Structures are given as structure tokens and as C-alpha cells.
Amino acid sequence: MSTMTIAKAINEGLRASLTNNPKSLLMGEDIGPLGGVYRVTDGLVREFGVDRVVDTPLAESGIVGTAIGLALRGYRPICEIQFDGFVFPGFNQITTQLAKMHSRSGGKLTVPVVIRIPYGGGIGSIEHHSESPEALFAHTAGLRIITPSNAHDAYWMIQQAVDCTDPVIFFEPKRRYWLKGEVDTDAPGPASDPFQAHVLREGSDATIVAYGPLVPVALAAAAAAEEDGRSIEVIDLRSISPIDFDTVTASAKKTGRLIVAHEAPTFGGIGGEISARISERAFLHLEAPVIRVGGFHMPYPVAKVEEDYLPDIDKLLEALDRSLAY
């Protein structure tokens, strides 16, 4: 066991992947001597050399497109997209090429590419640096999408992403990069399947499902509700595609009330998908409609007002009140 930040845990996870898998390599902008704008790849080029930690030209379609070619040659590229809002020049390569290659080849080709994307707001940054575009990728079959919320998961899930035969988008909760946690580097522990949700806190009155940066918020809201005598279950989804509906359904059936929280806008989002599936699977167990807590239908607002935009403890408590009063 050792204590480290999420950023350091990803760094150590990448180091382990590069060590254990000679075909893996990192690609991205400024990931070499600088170690990435968030220093997640700090020190790796010194250790593994420029053939395996590749500073690329400044072109996201180029990064993803060449990663696909490397994967076709038998490599396992791990791409860093510098910020969430900059993934879109690579969107075509991800959705029309990477996601479909296995399918259109009749299963003959595999493209085990990992795309790391720091995502989410709350860092007081400028335009295009605080977005949560996960739903845009979740709608595309062929991709897997996972996101850790703590250091231990970050360390193991990045390695599991590299080992996965399918393309994986690895969303990193950037405002939690410096959140420290215990990491067992010897073993991932029980329930280590990266596509499985984790019940972080058991409860009986209502369930909050969250992922990535909002998991600590959900836990804090549950703790605050407990002071009012409410017993709240908290689920860390961990995987956005596929979604572990079995775990969510079991919890919804148990508590009868479900809140889904994410930073991304609620319209057309992951919360809507979970809400629909749970209404299909647990309709007669529900005591209240599934409530979504998320961003508004607007471009991510300027930093000075992002506190109003982002889901926080109060918004979650308000949603719990509504659900419990229904």
C-alpha cells in the first residue's frame, strides 16, 4: 500500500504498462520532457525513450489516426488528448475508424488503442478546458469508456485499458488529479473488472449514481444526508460504456429512489440512459421518478460562474429531498 495522487497513480500505471507490455507506447502533445500539461507522463520519456513516449505534432486526428495504424501493426498505443474540448479534431478517426475497425473487418482486425482524456470542470479554466463529452462517445458502438474516481482505480484501470483488446476511452477527472488515496500496487483487489460498478457506500433510503469527478461529491452529499437521518447508497459507475446495469438495478430495487449525477448536460446524457433502463428494469420497485443532476443545456459557462453550473452537494441534497418527498 502506498499513498499517491490520482495523477501519480496514472503515471505509475502507465509505467507498469510500458514495463510489462513491450508493444505499448504513449503518444500525445507535450508528453515527453514536459510530462504533459498535467505532468501525468512525468519522467516516462527518460525511462522508456522517444520511440515509446512520443511527442507528436499538434494534431489530434493525426494522433488517433496514426495510433490506429500502429495498432494494426501490432502495437498498443496510449494517446493523450490534452483537454476534453480538443478531442473533436480526432472525433472522426475515433468514431468512424477506431470504433468500427473490428466490426467491419468481420472480427479479423483488432485496434487496442487507449485514448486518455482529462475531462470535467471546476478548475477555473478557460473555454474548451472543462467539458464532459462522454455521452458523444458512449453513443458509438465499438468503444469502451471508463473513468476512475480514486487513485487505486486509476492505477489499475489504466493498465486494464491497455490490456483490453477493444479501443478504450479513458476519461481522467482532471480536478481530482491531486486527490490522494491508498493504492495497492500488488493487486487490484476483488471486483477488479473495470467495467463493473462499485457500491462505495450502502444505504436504504435512496441511491446516488455518479462517476469520475462527482464521486467525492456524491459521498459528501450522502454523509450530509446521514446527519438528517437519511441512509443513502452511493454507486461509482466506473464504466460509462458498457454500463453495469445489474449493480444499478439491484440498488434501485432496494432503495426505490435513484439520483444520477454527472457534470455533462442532462439532455441526451448518460443519466437519461440510466433513467430509461432503470424504468424498464425496476418500474414497480420505484417510489419516485429517477432524477438527473447535471449540467445545463448550454456551452460550458465561463469560469467565474461555473460553480452555478456544476452539480454540487446542495444540488444533490435538493434532488434527494425531491425524490424522498415524491
Next chain:
Amino acid sequence: MGSTQLPTPGINGTGLDQQSPAGGSSSDPAAEMIQLLGPDGKLGTDPVFSDYAKRLDPEQLRGFYADMAKVRRFDQEATALQRQGELALWVPLTGQEAAQIGSGRATQRQDYIFPTYREHGVALTRDVDLAELLKLFRGISNGGWDPTENNFHLYTLVLAAQTLHSVGYAMGIQRDQKLAEANGSNDPKAAVVAYFGDGASSEGDVHESMVFAASYNAPVVFFCQNNHWAISVPTEVQTKVPLFNRAKGYGFPGIRVDGNDVIAVHAVTEWALEHAREGRGPVLIEAYTYRVGAHTTADDPTKYRETAEETAWRGKDPLDRLEKYLRNEGLADDAFFEQVKVDGDKLAAHVRSTTQSLQGPDFRESFAGVYAEPHPLVAEELAWFEEYSAGFEGDEEEGTSN
């Protein structure tokens, strides 16, 4: 005839400095275009590429003709199959046989090819069963062949996306070869050929692929078939300078070759592949050719171009000029050309019968290929579909289906 203003083998890209651009106009390509075999069937000379042409023995030259004739016959058959409702769509290659056979025959087995979707001639040179190409156009597969068998990738329909895959693949070759050399391996060196067209040259991915290829000195040959028309839009709308000149901006050699001259295309591609395999970086080849037919069977060229233009290009036909040369030099006789025709008809018959026997897959198979590893949502949806389908079992026998 060949120009004297050529990139010189052995000079890494800098030879281009002696190559004069045509002052921003692509209207007079003759002055800067490599040509060995003219429309009159006479073989000219070139200070660099004649040496490559001299390597060709009569058997190879006859083979070039046979390949071109075969793929043209295949093209006619596929067009007919589309007209008869056997294919949803067809993309004819007629007119571009020399560009494709010449370049394809210059590749070696260890090289890897990324086509767009009109490279039926290149597929032939890579020993892909041409009937397999039709699966895509018959709507029974989005691929159709195993790309790893002949190092011939699947067709790519999102234009230029494959140019980046080519460069990434070439970056993989570089790493493999570094390792192989460290282990004392003598395996032949490999390169990648990225096929695209004058229309796709406007896509951002072509730009990014050339930036990446130049930055990493990747062993890739960009092979642009400038067939003058991107569906209905002429090359002049895509570029104000000859396309091969763009290479200069990225810092690697660019060559324009007469794309209807199979001997010159073969020579230039061999040179470029050697250049790439030897670690001297990428090359851009612009094969100056013409799409004699329609863009696809859904297209109508009479709406946007003059028949006079088509007629003029038919006068530069790649097969006619090689036939003239082979006959003039006494390298092929009537019996040879008769045999080529018989072989072409045989291929056409094979393609026709195979195509007609190709049935659509069971829809359930579509679930299997989405992911390589088990996926709960796909499994759940397949299970639902199975159950749903089971509800109709027996209906057909009772005649109540549909």
C-alpha cells in the same frame, strides 16, 4: 519524355529543389511529368527512371498488360452486375489501370497497402480474389477480405482517414525494424503505400499524415491518383498548384508521373519504395490520370464535363499504348492478346458466379463483431433479438410471414 528536373536517388528530398514548380498552374503538366511510354507506344528515356524501366523483362511487361486488361474486364463485369441489380453500387476504375497496376506491381510482399475504394487494380496485384471486393458493394460485408493475408487493407470510405493509418503503420514498421536489426535479422525492409485521390487531397487528414510522416521520417509512399474529378468537381477546385508540389512544403520529394504510363508508374513507385525502405523518408507520387467513366454507377458525368475531354483522354489509353509497344517490339503476338481476352472472360465469369452466390449474412452475426471482448449490452440485445425472432418461427411455413 522524361524531364531532367528530377529528384535524384541518394539525395534525401533535396533533389526536389532542382524541380521547378509550374508557376502555380496545373494546366501544363507535360513539362514536369515523368513519362517513359507515350501514347504513341514509343519508349522514351529519363536520366533517373530509365534505369528502373530497364529492369523489366518482357514477361513482366506482358504481365502488366494482362493485369490491366484483366482488371478492366473485371470493371466492366462489376458495372454490369450493378446494372442488373446484383450490386448496390460500383466504383469503376477504367482509365486508371496503369496507375494501379504499375504501382501495385512495384510493391513487395512485405509492404503494406492502404487503398481508398477504387483500387481494384492494386488489389489484383496483391492477389486478392477480386470477387471478394464485391462483398462491400453487394451489401453483405463492410470489409470482405482478410487484410493480413495479402497486406492489402480494407477499403476506406471516409476519405483520407487511411492516410493516417498508413503513417502509423509505417511508424510501427520503423520500430519493428529497429528491433529486428538489433537482433541481427536480415528480413527484407518494408514500406507502406497510402492511396488517395485529388479530391481527398483536400482533407485535413492528408495534411496531418504528411506532417507526421515527415516528422518521423516514416517509410510511406503517398500515392495520389489525380483522376481530375472528385465526383463532379474538377481538380482545379481542390488545388491551385500541381499536387505533387505540396510535398516540398512538408520537406520530402514529390513526383508527378504520367499515370497512364504503366512503365513510368512502376519505375517511379519502385524508386519511391526503395527510398522509403532505406530509411530516407516519405515520398509523394502524383499519378496524372483520368477517370474515364463515372465516379460511381450513381453518377452522371454528362452533367458536368464535356465528352471531348473524355475523348481526348481515351487517346491516352494505358492499354492501347502498351499494346502498341509490345507489338512494335515483337514482345507479344495475336495469340497473347487473344489469351488475355480469354483470361479476362474467365475472371468475369468467376466474379459473376461468385457474386450471385454471395448471400447476406445472418443478422445475428452483426452482434458478434462489435467488440472483441464480451460486452453485456450487445449480449443482452442479441438475446432480445433471438427471443423476438423466435416468436415468428413457423410463420413462414404457414404462409403468414410479412
